[in-house]
Structure formats: structure tokens, C-alpha cells
Amino acid sequence: MASATTTPRRRSTDRRRGETGDPEQKGRGLRRGGKSHTVGRRREERAAWILALPFLVLFLTFTAWPVIQSTFMSLTDTQARDLRTPFAVDFVGLDNFSQALADPIFRQAAFNTAYFVLVGVPLTLTMALAAALALDKGIGKFRSFFRLGFYTPVVTSIVAVAVVWRFLLHPDAGLVNTVIGWVGVDGPNWLGSTTWAMPSLIAMASWRNFGTAMIIFLAGLQSVPWSLHEAAAIDGANAVQRFRHITLPLLKPTILFVSVTTAIGYLQFFEEPFVMTDGGPLNSTISASMYTFQQFSFGNYGYAAALSYLIFVVIVIVTAIQFRVLRERD
Amino acid sequence: MRSTRMMLALTAGTALVLTGCGRDDGGSGTDAAPETGEEISTEDVAGEIDVWAMGAEGEKLPDLAEQFEDAHDGVTVNVTAIPWDSAHDKFTTSITAGTTPDVAMVGTTWMGEFAGLDALDPAPGSIDSSAFFEGAQETAVVDGTAYGVPWYVETRLVYYRTDIAEEAGYTEVPTDWEGFRQMAADMQEKGGAEWGISLQPGGVGSWQTVLPLAWTNGAEIAGEDAYQFDTPEVAEAVEYYQSFFTDGIANPSPPEGQTEADFTSGDVPMFISGPWMRGIVEDMGGEGFAEQYDVAPIPVPEGGTSSSFVGGSNLAVFQQTDNRDTAWAFVEWLTEPETQVTWFEETANLPSVQSAWEDDALASDEKLTAFGTQLETAQAPPSFPTWEEVVTSFDTEMEKVAKAEADPQEALDAVQAQAESIGTGQ
Numbered sequence: 001m002a003s004a005t006t007t008p009r010r011r012s013t014d015r016r017r018g019e020t021g022d023p024e025q026k027g028r029g030l031r032r033g034g035k036s037h038t039v040g041r042r043r044e045e046r047a048a049w050i051l052a053l054p055f056l057v058l059f060l061t062f063t064a065w066p067v068i069q070s071t072f073m074s075l076t077d078t079q080a081r082d083l084r085t086p087f088a089v090d091f092v093g094l095d096n097f098s099q100a101l102a103d104p105i106f107r108q109a110a111f112n113t114a115y116f117v118l119v120g121v122p123l124t125l126t127m128a129l130a131a132a133l134a135l136d137k138g139i140g141k142f143r144s145f146f147r148l149g150f151y152t153p154v155v156t157s158i159v160a161v162a163v164v165w166r167f168l169l170h171p172d173a174g175l176v177n178t179v180i181g182w183v184g185v186d187g188p189n190w191l192g193s194t195t196w197a198m199p200s201l202i203a204m205a206s207w208r209n210f211g212t213a214m215i216i217f218l219a220g221l222q223s224v225p226w227s228l229h230e231a232a233a234i235d236g237a238n239a240v241q242r243f244r245h246i247t248l249p250l251l252k253p254t255i256l257f258v259s260v261t262t263a264i265g266y267l268q269f270f271e272e273p274f275v276m277t278d279g280g281p282l283n284s285t286i287s288a289s290m291y292t293f294q295q296f297s298f299g300n301y302g303y304a305a306a307l308s309y310l311i312f313v314v315i316v317i318v319t320a321i322q323f324r325v326l327r328e329r330d
Numbered sequence: 331m332r333s334t335r336m337m338l339a340l341t342a343g344t345a346l347v348l349t350g351c352g353r354d355d356g357g358s359g360t361d362a363a364p365e366t367g368e369e370i371s372t373e374d375v376a377g378e379i380d381v382w383a384m385g386a387e388g389e390k391l392p393d394l395a396e397q398f399e400d401a402h403d404g405v406t407v408n409v410t411a412i413p414w415d416s417a418h419d420k421f422t423t424s425i426t427a428g429t430t431p432d433v434a435m436v437g438t439t440w441m442g443e444f445a446g447l448d449a450l451d452p453a454p455g456s457i458d459s460s461a462f463f464e465g466a467q468e469t470a471v472v473d474g475t476a477y478g479v480p481w482y483v484e485t486r487l488v489y490y491r492t493d494i495a496e497e498a499g500y501t502e503v504p505t506d507w508e509g510f511r512q513m514a515a516d517m518q519e520k521g522g523a524e525w526g527i528s529l530q531p532g533g534v535g536s537w538q539t540v541l542p543l544a545w546t547n548g549a550e551i552a553g554e555d556a557y558q559f560d561t562p563e564v565a566e567a568v569e570y571y572q573s574f575f576t577d578g579i580a581n582p583s584p585p586e587g588q589t590e591a592d593f594t595s596g597d598v599p600m601f602i603s604g605p606w607m608r609g610i611v612e613d614m615g616g617e618g619f620a621e622q623y624d625v626a627p628i629p630v631p632e633g634g635t636s637s638s639f640v641g642g643s644n645l646a647v648f649q650q651t652d653n654r655d656t657a658w659a660f661v662e663w664l665t666e667p668e669t670q671v672t673w674f675e676e677t678a679n680l681p682s683v684q685s686a687w688e689d690d691a692l693a694s695d696e697k698l699t700a701f702g703t704q705l706e707t708a709q710a711p712p713s714f715p716t717w718e719e720v721v722t723s724f725d726t727e728m729e730k731v732a733k734a735e736a737d738p739q740e741a742l743d744a745v746q747a748q749a750e751s752i753g754t755g756q
Contacts, residue, residue, distance in 0.1 A: 079755075080443065081443065081755075171585055278534055281733060282729055297718075298719035299715075
């Protein structure tokens with residue numbers, strides 16, 4: 001929008017300047033320029049609107065309208081069978097929201113989501129940073145091979161990943177239990193245990209997602225000027241000190257970006273329990289998004305819309321906190 | 331100034347919308363009288379009809395439909411195959427938009443919902459509802475009105491390894507609850523099996539294992555307009571189900587997708603499932619495996635009658651059809667015994683019409699006949715639109731019963747409370 005209004009204005013100034021080239025004509029020229037200024041401006045404003053129209057129409061139909069409708073839904077008792085008559089529903093105020101807060105399964109789902117985010121995000125970031133550092137400094141040979149290897153899980157279909165991980169985590173024949181069996185540990189039934197199902201999903205999600213964060217960290221690391229490291233090294237700083245006092249502070253914007261995007265993704269985690277555990281055992285891996293999805297599929301549109309807004313509010317709050325903690329202090 | 335006006339307009343608009351809200355008091359209530367569809371005329375069978383079918387049925391139906399086209403001049407049947415995953419959404423969208431097909435295959439648990447949306451056409455009286463298995467026919471009935479017919483059916487039986495049973499000293503499966511559990515235990519102790527039986531320990535779909543036990547115990551899951559999960563009949567069945575886990579006869583956390591492999595290897599020599607499992611275990615077990623296993627009816631408590639879960643799919647005609655006569659004629663033709671046998675030969679889908687079972691194609695297969703016998707008493711869950719939602723809470727509670735030793739009665743009370751807060755949705 002900003003460019004649509006500023007550009008025509010600048011152009012009409014140019015034209016006026018051209019018209020007032022003759023000093024004698026200056027006074028009249030200014031007046032005339034003023035008139036053509038408004039006409040031209042109006043015409044260009046119209047052109048701008050026409051150019052912006054396709055976007056506006058799409059935006060209003062597919063973004064603004066669903067937002068309005070879902071807000072409306074969240075305040076009513078809309079059900080699947082009301083689809084034909086979307087306005088013939090009862091207005092229930094904030095009932096859906098209070099119902100959600102009292103719903104034991106939603107509470108469990110919220111707890112699971114918090115668990116997933118609080119463990120998963122730091123884990124993913126640490127893995128990504130470690131891999132990025134290794135690729136930036138440590139690994140000389142086969143760098144692109146490793147980079148590809150770490151990134152492959154990101155572009156692999158979750159369904160394929162799920163099949164492989166289910167094999168790995170199989171209680172009797174799985175690789176994980178076989179390996180820890182060598183050192184005498186009797187591995188649990190990972191996905192069948194209420195204690196271990198969630199850690200298994202967190203491990204899988206971190207493994208699957210750290211590639212993206214790693215690529216971004218790698219870019220961030222390469223923008224850290226080598227001269228700073230050199231100067232610090234001359235002053236006697238060792239590698240750890242240089243990482244702590246040079247790399248990390250300069251990487252702060254990158255960390256902020258990665259942690260915000262990862263947290264937003266993880267707060268909505270859905271695929272992992274959907275393909276691996278179906279929320280079980282005993283709802284120990286059901287996520288807020290997955291529970292919302294279930295409610296949608298039961299046709300409780302009003303309730304599900306309210307749940308979606310609760311998730312949205314939590315995402316906004318978490319993102320705001322991250323900005324506050326990680327923002328650059330000038 | 332401008333923004334104030336805008337705000338005013340918005341507020342007024344919202345207020346208008348909100349006052350426009352509110353449900354009509356009338357509409358489809360529970361008091362609607364049972365309906366029979368208008369008679370159809372067999373003379374105007376002509377023109378085009380659109381038919382939707384899911385999964386393998388959608389792929390195979392065009393071939394069968396050709397035979398209908400051959401028999402009726404001027405009729406074109408357009409079959410659209412729909413993947414199961416997106417089928418429910420596609421139906422609800424098309425009902426909302428008024429773009430429904432003429433005829434469609436409808437999942438038995440969707441009947442209540444679609445009928446509640448006033449989308450389905452009541453079946454005409456010329457279709458003989460007593461020709462079908464009773465349990466299957468009931469899935470097409472919503473609120474006393476038949477909104478379709480059963481197309482094909484399936485039911486659940488006990489699969490057991492005859493060789494391992496013999497080792498444990500059994501030549502046939504005891505039909506009573508106690509004897510049945512003892513047999514599972516004996517197969518584990520004397521037959522060398524790891525677990526006696528594979529029972530789904532709660533979780534999605536476990537009601538299909540538990541409810542048949544309750545039905546054999548005489549339970550009614552639903553009355554006219556309410557769910558009844560907390561009755562003693564259901565509780566006894568759940569206790570019986572739980573005893574398999576607490577006595578160590580069934581594995582409370584089995585690895586996923588192992589049932590068939592464990593059955594053929596003999597590790598878990600019993601499970602309860604549908605007719606499709608025959609092909610799977612016979613493929614997996616290799617040559618001669620068909621002689622090593624058999625099927626038996628669901629065991630009953632003292633004084634009960636064996637029952638099972640009846641599944642399958644129905645055929646329904648949508649109200650918005652502009653070719654009602656041809657649509658119903660096609661449905662009627664699909665449920666003729668001869669067509670049902672052809673369909674069985676094409677797809678292995680079991681006929682919903684009882685007389686079709688007299689055909690040699692079915693009657694000559696002993697294991698299949700066992701399914702046919704079970705179908706006579708098999709029952710379906712109530713056709714309330716909220717069934718899927720209610721049963722999810724049932725499945726969760728059953729998981730607690732199987733894995734966390736929850737008290738059966740308390741679990742059922744929780745299901746009942748949930749069911750009452752959800753309502754029947756009618």
C-alpha cells in the first residue's frame with residue numbers, strides 16, 4: 001500500500017517540474033500544475049487500486065473472510081450440520097472458550113504441547129547450532145555431503161520418516177533397543193509407553209527439523225567477521241571464549257529468527273503424533289492442534305474454532321516473549 | 331471521521347448478523363414420523379445418473395454398472411471413485427453446496443449425519459428391508475426411516491490356530507466366556523504361545539472388539555434418543571475384556587501391525603477380526619496354512635446369544651437427484667441376489683442380501699459360512715450423528731481399562747457422562 005501512494009505523488013512532482021521549466025510561465029504553470037496534479041493523482045490512484053485489486057480480492061476472500069467467519073464461529077455453537085444455514089446458530093459468547101479451559105483432554109493436550117515446545121525447541125536449536133559450527137569450522141572434507149545429509153530429513157515425507165522411526169523404535173526388533181541391549185539396558189516399548197512416547201516424538205521432530213535451522217545458522221556464522229576472531233585470538237581468547245563473546249552475540253538476530261519460527265512450528269505440532277501414535281497411549285502425545293483437528297472432524301466447528309484461537313493467542317504470547325528476551329539491546 | 335463511520339457500519343453489520351442468528355425450533359427433531367419414500371416407477375428408467383463410491387468399490391463398480399446399462403436402454407451410469415480419506419469432507423461439502431450425486435456408497439456411521447442434513451431420500455417401500463441381514467439393515471435406518479440399503483457387509487469372528495489349539499487339548503473353540511478365556515490361557519501355557527489372544531488394548535476402533543462382547547451379554551448401547559453405556563451388561567463385558575489383560579493372556583501394549591505375523595508364527599494364536607484377514611494370513615502363512623487355522627463365533631456368557639459387529643457400506647439416493655427412478659432402480663438392481671453374488675466374485679465383498687448366501691460361490695466355503703451365520707445376529711452401533719465422537723471417548727476409556735487397570739464401571743460412567751454432554755445430535 002505504501003508504494004502505491006508514494007510513487008504517483010513523486011511522479012506528478014516530476015511532471016510539474018517539467019512544466020514549469022519556463023520561468024515566465026511559472027505562476028500560471030504552478031496553478032495549472034496544481035490542477036493536473038489532482039487529476040493525475042486521482043487517475044493514478046485509480047490505476048493503483050486496479051493493480052492492487054487482484055491481491056485485495058484474494059486477500060479478502062481467502063484470508064480476511066475466513067478470519068471473520070472463524071471468529072464468528074468460535075462465538076457460536078456451529079456444528080457440521082449447520083453448514084447449509086451458517087447463520088442459523090445460537091450465539092454462545094465465550095462458552096466455547098471456557099469449555100475448552102475446563103476440558104480435561106484439551107488441558108492434557110496443552111500440557112503435551114508445552115512439553116514438546118519447551119524440550120523440543122532448545123534441543124532442535126542446539127543440534128542445529130552444533131551441526132552448523134561443525135560444518136563451518138570442523139568438517140573440511142565432504143562438507144556438502146554432510147550438509148545434504150543433515151538437510152535430507154527436512155525434505156523427506158513425514159510418512160516415510162514415520163515408517164522408518166517405527167522400525168527403529170520397535171520394542172523387540174528395533175535398532176534402538178538392540179543397541180542399548182548390547183550395554184545391558186532393557187529398552188522400553190518407546191511408542192507404547194506413556195513416559196517414553198513423547199520423548200520419542202521430540203527426538204524424531206528435532207531430527208527432522210534441525211536441518212532448516214542449521215542452514216540458517218550456517219549463513220549467520222559465515223557473516224561473523226573473521227577479523228574479530230583474529231583480534232580476540234591475539235588478545236589471548238581461546239575458542240570457547242571467542243564463541244561465547246563473539247559468535248553468540250553476533251548470531252543473536254539469527255537465533256531469534258530460528259527460535260521464533262521453530263517455536264511457532266512446534267506449538268502447532270500435529271504430524272508426529274498423527275502418524276506415529278494417534279495421540280496415544282492414553283492421550284500422552286495428543287497435541288493441541290491434533291485435538292482441534294479431531295473436534296473439527298467431529299463437526300464441532302464452533303468449539304474447534306475457539307480452540308484454534310486459543311492456540312493462536314499462545315503463539316502470539318510466546319513469540320512476544322522471545323522477541324523481548326532475544327532482541328538486540330542497543 | 332471516516333474510521334468512525336466505518337466502525338459504525340461494522341458494528342451495525344455485526345449486530346445484524348448476530349440478531350439473524352439462532353436456531354429454528356422446528357426442523358428435524360426426534361419426533362419426526364417414520365417415512366417411506368414415494369413409489370418409484372420402473373417405466374422411466376433412462377438417462378444419466380452420477381454415482382460416487384469409495385476405495386476398491388469405486389474402482390470396480392464401473393464394470394458392474396456396465397451390466398446395468400446393458401439391461402436398460404438409454405441409461406448411463408457415471409461412477410466417480412473417491413478416496414476414503416477425503417470422502418467424508420467431499421460429501422459434506424457437496425451437501426452444503428447442493429452438488430450431490432444421484433446415488434452414493436455411504437459409510438454406515440455417516441447415515442445419521444447425512445440424514446440429519448436432510449440430504450438423503452427415504453427408501454421406497456418396494457425395497458424389501460427383510461431381505462437384508464437385520465443388523466445391517468438397521469445401519470440404514472435413522473429415526474425410524476430407512477434412508478438407504480446395505481450394499482455389502484462384514485463382521486468379526488475369532489480366528490484361531492487349530493494346530494496350537496490341539497496341542498493345548500482343544501478340538502473346537504468353547505462357546506462360553508469362561509471356556510474361551512481358559513482356552514486362550516491354555517494355548518499360552520501348553521501350546522507354547524507367547525500370548526493367548528491378540529485383543530486391541532483400547533485406542534481407535536477398539537469398540538469394535540468390546541461392544542460385540544457387550545451385545546452377547548444382552549446390552550443395548552442406545553435407546554430411542556440416548557446412549558446407555560453404564561448398564562451392568564456393558565460393565566460385565568468390559569470386566570471380561572479387562573481380565574484378558576490383567577491375567578496376562580493378552581498383551582496390553584502390542585507393537586503395531588504385528589497381528590498377522592504373530593498369528594502365522596504362532597506367537598499369538600488367536601485374534602478377532604473381519605473376513606479380509608483370511609487372505610492376509612493365508613498369504614503370509616504360505617501354502618497349507620488354510621488348514622492350520624479356523625474361525626469361530628464370538629463367545630457368549632451364560633444365557634446370551636452370540637453377536638458381533640456388522641460393518642460394511644450402504645447405498646443411498648440423495649434428495650437432490652433429478653433422476654430418482656433410475657437412481658433407485660440402480661440401487662435395487664445392486665441388491666438383487668444375482669448382482670450381489672457377481673459383486674462378491676469381483677471384490678470379495680460379502681453380500682448384504684441373505685438369499686445371496688445360498689449361492690454355491692458362498693455356500694461351498696465353510697469359513698465364509700461361519701461369517702454368514704454370525705451376520706444373522708451381528709449388530710450395528712446406533713445411527714446417531716454423534717456416534718464417532720462418543721465412541722472416541724469410549725476408545726480412550728477402554729485404553730485406560732486395558733493398560734492402566736481402570737475400574738470398568740468408572741470408565742463406563744465417564745463414557746456415559748461424555749456421551750450425555752455430547753448428546754445424540756439428532
